[in-house]
Amino acid sequence: MNKATSIAPSERTQVRRIAENADYERATLYAIIDDAYLCHVAFADDKGSHCIPTACWREENYLYIHAANPSRLAKILVNGASACVAITHLDGLVLARAAFNHSMNYRSAMIYGVFERVEDEHKAASMAAFMDKLALGRQQQARPGNRAELAGTTVMRIALTEAACKVRSGGPNDDEEDMAFDVWTGVLPFTRQTLAPIAHESNTQAAPDYVRNWYQSK
Amino acid sequence: MNKATSIAPSERTQVRRIAENADYERATLYAIIDDAYLCHVAFADDKGSHCIPTACWREENYLYIHAANPSRLAKILVNGASACVAITHLDGLVLARAAFNHSMNYRSAMIYGVFERVEDEHKAASMAAFMDKLALGRQQQARPGNRAELAGTTVMRIALTEAACKVRSGGPNDDEEDMAFDVWTGVLPFTRQTLAPIAHESNTQAAPDYVRNWYQSK
Numbered sequence: 001m002n003k004a005t006s007i008a009p010s011e012r013t014q015v016r017r018i019a020e021n022a023d024y025e026r027a028t029l030y031a032i033i034d035d036a037y038l039c040h041v042a043f044a045d046d047k048g049s050h051c052i053p054t055a056c057w058r059e060e061n062y063l064y065i066h067a068a069n070p071s072r073l074a075k076i077l078v079n080g081a082s083a084c085v086a087i088t089h090l091d092g093l094v095l096a097r098a099a100f101n102h103s104m105n106y107r108s109a110m111i112y113g114v115f116e117r118v119e120d121e122h123k124a125a126s127m128a129a130f131m132d133k134l135a136l137g138r139q140q141q142a143r144p145g146n147r148a149e150l151a152g153t154t155v156m157r158i159a160l161t162e163a164a165c166k167v168r169s170g171g172p173n174d175d176e177e178d179m180a181f182d183v184w185t186g187v188l189p190f191t192r193q194t195l196a197p198i199a200h201e202s203n204t205q206a207a208p209d210y211v212r213n214w215y216q217s218k
Numbered sequence: 219m220n221k222a223t224s225i226a227p228s229e230r231t232q233v234r235r236i237a238e239n240a241d242y243e244r245a246t247l248y249a250i251i252d253d254a255y256l257c258h259v260a261f262a263d264d265k266g267s268h269c270i271p272t273a274c275w276r277e278e279n280y281l282y283i284h285a286a287n288p289s290r291l292a293k294i295l296v297n298g299a300s301a302c303v304a305i306t307h308l309d310g311l312v313l314a315r316a317a318f319n320h321s322m323n324y325r326s327a328m329i330y331g332v333f334e335r336v337e338d339e340h341k342a343a344s345m346a347a348f349m350d351k352l353a354l355g356r357q358q359q360a361r362p363g364n365r366a367e368l369a370g371t372t373v374m375r376i377a378l379t380e381a382a383c384k385v386r387s388g389g390p391n392d393d394e395e396d397m398a399f400d401v402w403t404g405v406l407p408f409t410r411q412t413l414a415p416i417a418h419e420s421n422t423q424a425a426p427d428y429v430r431n432w433y434q435s436k
Contacts, residue, residue, distance in 0.1 A: 040258040048300035049299075049300050051302040092413075093352050102360075134320065145318050182359075183359040183361075186429075189413040193408055200403045210406075
């Protein structure tokens with residue numbers, strides 16, 4: 001493991017199940033986050049555990065999320081709650097000869113830690129980075145967030161210091177004794193496919209680059 | 219709300235943020251689960267909160283998952299841990315005239331409760347139901363799970379009794395005062411797209427229906 005490019009596993013991020021799929025490279029983690037529009041955040045309160053899907057983006061070595069100030073997510077996470085963030089891209093179904101050896105191809109990331117509040121002076125820049133992820137260039141076209149809107153939004157970030165990835169790709173791993181079993185074996189892949197943009201009925205503007213390139217680009 | 223077809227919200231499943239997107243219909247919940255190959259399960263132990271992606275399937279009014287016996291997931295969940303299961307399908311980016319009104323289209327489900335162990339006599343049938351979801355008909359072709367494989371697998375289920383969905387579709391909701399803002403507005407949709415099946419190099423069999431129909435069917 002190269003200390004400059006990888007993240008040392010902690011007790012919580014040391015992959016134990018199918019450990020050969022573990023990946024502690026920072027580049028892998030960044031790629032998985034950057035390819036995701038949303039993450040799932042786990043935390044607990046006096047009502048039990050919660051698993052909340054929310055939009056996410058990355059700036060340097062932090063994962064960012066945002067929420068309305070009155071939301072449970074905003075109120076609990078910036079108050080020191082132990083959090084775990086998961087991002088999972090499913091890439092295919094892996095059909096092996098034995099039922100037991102069936103699997104899935106995936107790229108998954110898990111981040112442990114505590115969120116911190118992004119202070120007011122950095123909030124607008126963080127939301128701009130989020131917009132750049134969604135639609136590069138739109139930041140300069142849309143009506144920017146005003147004071148009240150920004151004030152009503154909590155932006156939070158979690159450091160990518162206690163994190164690990166798990167990645168599976170390729171075909172099935174059949175056992176030697178199953179090889180004579182007569183059944184199709186291979187992968188049924190899928191991907192996130194962009195579809196044709198749908199202009200709103202009130203739209204009057206020509207499609208900018210990030211709209212025109214949407215359908216072809218992914 | 220029709221009591222026969224919907225699920226009464228609990229304190230934990232009453233949607234509070236953007237409550238007009240709440241959906242408590244059982245049919246919506248079932249459709250979201252049936253369209254998902256994986257869920258994220260949140261639970262907590264003495265090391266903090268965890269958010270674990272895992273394959274899921276549905277039988278009647280239960281969501282099922284499975285895990286190797288020695289895994290943390292299996293050990294903790296069948297011992298009464300408070301769990302929250304989330305499934306989120308992301309359908310598109312919603313580009314509004316104001317940065318603040320940007321959104322995403324999604325279909326999400328959240329289930330609260332405690333998992334119970336599926337006892338040995340029902341395990342094989344549950345795993346068969348899982349296989350039917352992945353590839354209908356393969357159950358009769360693949361080498362079935364043997365005694366040791368089944369014995370090493372924990373199958374768990376959670377009742378769909380404390381659950382809610384949240385669904386957003388359609389275009390942006392612009393504010394009246396932003397309508398004169400000259401910027402493209404609409405939806406950038408995506409979908410889970412199947413790709414051409416990849417037979418393993420060791421494969422000798424013709425593609426069965428669930429393989430031949432994979433690329434066209436979704």
